[in-house]
Amino acid sequence: MEVNHTTTGGNKAEKMKTIGARQGSPLACIKFWVAVVSTMLLILWVCTIQLATLDDKIMVRKSAFYFPSFPPQRVYKNNGYLIISPNGGLNQKRLGICDMVIVARYLNVTLIVPKFAHGTYWNDTSTFADIFDVNHFITFLRGEVRILKELPPEQKRKAESEPLYYMFPRSFASLEYYLEKVLPRIQKHEILLFAQTDARLANNGLPEELQRLRCRVNYKSLRFTQPIEETGRKIVTILREKGPFLALHLRYEKDVLAFTGCVEGLTKEEATDVKEMRYSHDGWKHKPIDPKRKREHGSCPLTPEETALVFQALGIDRNTTIYIAGGEIYKKEKRMADLATAYPNLVRKETILKQVELEPFLKHADQMAAMDYIVAVESDIFIPTFVGNMANAVEGHRRYLGFKTTISLDRKLLVSLIDQYKNGTLSWDEFSLLVKKTHEDRTGKAVRRKEIPDHPRQEDYFYSNPQECLPPFAQPSNNI
Template sequence: MLKGIAVTCRDLNGRRSAESGQMRPPADHHKAGKLRFPMLPRSRINVWLLRASTSILLWTCIIQLTALGELWRPRLLGGRSSCNEQKESVSPIVPIYPPQSECFLFLVSFFFLDLAYSLVLFVLPGIYKNNGYLMVSCNGGLNQMRAAICDMVTIARRLNVTLVVPELDKTSFWADPSNFDDIFDVDNFIFSLRDQVKIVKKLPSKFDRLVENKSIFTLAPISWSNETYYDKQILPLVRKQKVIRLNRTDARLANNGLPSDMQLLRCRVNYHALRFTPKIMALGQKLVKILRSKGPFLVLHLRYEMDMLAFSGCTHGCTNSEAEELTTMRYAFPWWKEKVINSEQKRKDGLCPLTPEETALVLRALGYSNSTQLYIAAGEIYGSQRRMLALQAAFPNIVRKEMLLTPAELRPFYNHSSQMAALDYLVSLESDVFVPTYDGNMAKVAEGHRRYLGFRKTVQLDRKVIIDLVDQLRDGAISWDEFSIAIKQAHKFRMGMPKRRRVFPDRPKEEDYFYSNPHECLCKPSSDLSATD
């Protein structure tokens, strides 16, 4: 009941409505012509109803708190264990039932709470109205768009605007034609957030002309902005324009320094509201079931794909023709701004994805045997089988979704890269170990999701250290045993355990990404854990 009170009080203070502020005419209004009603705030009867509902609600809260105070006092006085501590002794659980008087108070409070809520629903739509409509055009791959959607919902809640279901990127390198409801359960998305922000599937018809004329006010927010930017810069625009569109929505909200309610809402959207469609969920669960039937499995997010290599400029191990092909591709896409790249220097700095050959060495050094069941969560590996020979030799039990599912099962997902990535994402969440070879969007978002699910083991590879050790091993400067010991030591505290994000106020791109470690939504990490593990 206490939870119910909190939700209702929050509804009183923050309920969103897109109504114009006028009462709806009665069902028989056609008999009297188009009768215009005055605004509700000016009506004495509605002011009285608002006062009455508020009084009833307050008295209901008092009644419930009185009853619950007597019922829960022993538990509250008994204290509460932390996430990292367990009580030394556990007393037997004895059921405690409230006396009849308290049960009566609960029943009375339920009655008044329902009455008050009904009155509030009747009065508030005419008094509280939102500031306008927010349209969102996401950009990037699946997980880049996923994080952007979480941010945009949080911003919509902050600005008190109605959010239109986000549009997904169809013009990027992947050219995936999927809409929001092809990937995510749109009804769950809207319903699960109904107490936080109003979400609609499309703009009201009164804005049709704006849409047809493509005259909706559009802008790209400044990256890594805090709530003040949106309050001071974006909110006035929404109030003036009534509907605006935000594009380039990736990384437009700060990682740190935001109010706790905004951070918690980001998690709620990510881990509860953004649920994949039943079709994707069913096939993802089938993949996990097949893998589990064969024992434990490790998911390797081998980000050695053509788009990543072209974007990063990393050509180590590629032939001259392959390096030229990747460079040509980088120049062909204008949104990849960095064109001239020193591949070898970037590799030494740890800024390149590990090659399949380097990955094989690292997994062996970490102690994984050749019998390990290894699932590749990635698209087509650049260089095909030639680049996979060393990894395949070290780990013969390599599987992919194309090997575990029939062509008929995968056919609906062909040419839909985001839906394919969603399958890999589901398998990555459920794996015994998750190892990304590059800290891209999927690696970061999946890492954070695994933390939320109970700090599941995620190996955060230190690529700069790894490259230095790999080069020493190949040059004969260190032995295999020395290499293995050094790799294990370097990753001893990089297994996805609790820690706090690193914060660099003046360098947001270098600090830890919120979605890779949303510690505000998790159990508090132990004080003896370093913030920079």
């Protein structure tokens, strides 16, 4: 069978000409591509709406805190300059700085590197840069808050030519207080000085973003200077060579006794001595104090003798190395005798290091306290005998590092038990059993921070239990 190739090829050619003629029309091409693009845009729009709806359903609930927002990268707007003058001892200053960074972050103001107040009992002239790594502090927080070592030239001239506007912020204040009362003053005066910074921000009621920032400031940005850090670590290394050790923050110091009015175990002359010290300091309580009542309420530091009894009742081995953190013990030769007899391995940084190693720090109480802080945080067990910023700061830091053992003494119950033991009402075995039972759940474990909205001073302090920064726990105790 023969095929007519000429006829077949001719038919194909005619069809190709027809299709080519149709495709060659400009109007037809335009209509075709408009239809394609419109269809694609419609599909894209539908998909976007569906994804947005899905996102609303699965997204994590946002915080109610919207001023300022928390974008991945900080978009900075400067509402003014905040100068702070932290007061008190090392840890009072430290925790006050943490609060003020939060305030600066919240109000979008530039924070000037803290200028320490030096009119305290210790009269330490150390600057912020003498204790903390100032460059690390600034750079670590640069994504959160703008921090400068000093005011810019124009603002500096203004501060030098006229008195700075200053105020004492409210204790345990809410964010609303800073927004409504403080921000307008900064905007009006451009520069604001906070004359005191201790406990100026609420423990509770802050967004978790800011509570966690508090922890980053405290545990990450406030790094001690290299000389302090190296000296503190050297003490820890020497102690570790002897085995596990306990850090005891023994607050039986003259200024603590004078400030509180506690005189347990003092002679009449010694009681008069500490009372005169209290009356010599402006701002300390000058009216009569009932020391017996204060002690019964647990508002006095344990004496060294009481501490020895408590340690023995808790079953702490007498061969344990005990590092004593804190200042000079009042009348130490007499008052430390019982504790030294019960626990012969008592050490201090002054007995561990050579005089030449401590020489650069000896006249600077805050720098000496920084080394005690390092040792206390690293110890196997930490026990403070009184409340205070050091006890709170170390306890919180140890929780942050994995709930390291911190025994929080129930002083109110302990002084009652000690008195009953001394007057023969309790036998030693009964006394020891009650002391142990009392402190079974006071070891720095994960617990819910106690909140008392109308009485913030009676709440658990944020820095002793920064629960927003810690691993979650399932069931908080009902009696906390």
